[in-house]
Amino acid sequence: MTIFLFFLGIVTSFVGTITGGGGLISLPLLLFFGLPIHSAIATNKFSNTFHSLLSLATLVRRKKIDLKPLLPLIPLFLFGGATGAAISSLLSSSILTLLAIVLLITALLLSFRKQNKDSWSTNVVNNVPKKAMPLQFLISLYDGMFGPGSGTLQLHLYYQLRFTYIKAIGIARLQTFLSCLGAAIIFFLHGHLMWEIALPYAVGGLIGSQIALVTAEKVPSQKLKVALNIMTIFLIIQLIMKYF
Numbered sequence: 001m002t003i004f005l006f007f008l009g010i011v012t013s014f015v016g017t018i019t020g021g022g023g024l025i026s027l028p029l030l031l032f033f034g035l036p037i038h039s040a041i042a043t044n045k046f047s048n049t050f051h052s053l054l055s056l057a058t059l060v061r062r063k064k065i066d067l068k069p070l071l072p073l074i075p076l077f078l079f080g081g082a083t084g085a086a087i088s089s090l091l092s093s094s095i096l097t098l099l100a101i102v103l104l105i106t107a108l109l110l111s112f113r114k115q116n117k118d119s120w121s122t123n124v125v126n127n128v129p130k131k132a133m134p135l136q137f138l139i140s141l142y143d144g145m146f147g148p149g150s151g152t153l154q155l156h157l158y159y160q161l162r163f164t165y166i167k168a169i170g171i172a173r174l175q176t177f178l179s180c181l182g183a184a185i186i187f188f189l190h191g192h193l194m195w196e197i198a199l200p201y202a203v204g205g206l207i208g209s210q211i212a213l214v215t216a217e218k219v220p221s222q223k224l225k226v227a228l229n230i231m232t233i234f235l236i237i238q239l240i241m242k243y244f
Helices: 002-019 023-032 037-061 068-088 093-111 130-145 150-160 165-189 195-218 221-243
Strands: none
Touching: 002 023, 002 037, 002 195, 023 037, 037 068, 037 165, 037 195, 068 130, 068 165, 093 130, 093 150, 093 221, 130 150, 130 165, 150 165, 150 221
């Protein structure tokens, strides 16, 4: 079981870093093996906290992203994740699933809008506009509540804001780190974190995220966007099947 969790962490972290859809794989499998819903979510939050931080540190060290313009967003992301975890027990799984379906369909439709060809290739946008903050907070809140698809929503949002792909990953990693940190603290305080599950899963996640960062720089941006849309469609189908 420990070995399985280790390799599951590698795969889901890789997929999650590249397309934001790691929860499509991990959460159903964790639930399949008998984890309570809150413990499964807590395991994802704990793992995502560490591998997203490592991914972010790698991008900062390589000077792919500048953190200074993003500092005002730290409280927003942290509070959003903590708030989401705090209210997750008040909502039924069907309501959370329906919310995820609506958000992901919206993101998918936005991705098919006509974009300039340099949206993910040569644009040098550095600052996140204030008008995007409400959406960022809602994504962080959803990430803390449930999670699957939150990374996909992040990448769709930063695509619309015309960041380069690597910068989009960097901001998404910062957002994931902080929202998951806030959520993990809340789940820990409520006794939902199962260490024997969370630790090997988190170690695998650290490795998978580093493999993804190398891959992301070598794959053409158009192919990455296609992968993002495919992952979004699969996630929507999975959530619709679960809901009905």
